[in-house]
Amino acid sequence: MADLSPTDLQKALRGADYPTDKQHLVERARKNKADEKIVSRLDGMKRDRFDGPNDVQKAVFNE
Helix, strand or coil, X not given: CCCCCHHHHHHHCCCCCCCEEHHHHHHHHHHCCCCHHHHXXXXXXXXXXXXXXXXXXXXXXXX
């Protein structure tokens, strides 16, 4: 996803507690007023459980 940077993703997920699930990440991104492209990308991930921010980043950029 060329229009989404790792920095944008981490800003969107600021304050997230791990391990967590996809729904929590979507809610956190919305609370942080993330761009809808980021929220949509998070919501569309195939995985549901994440151990940390690097885990989320791998899922977002490698799917």
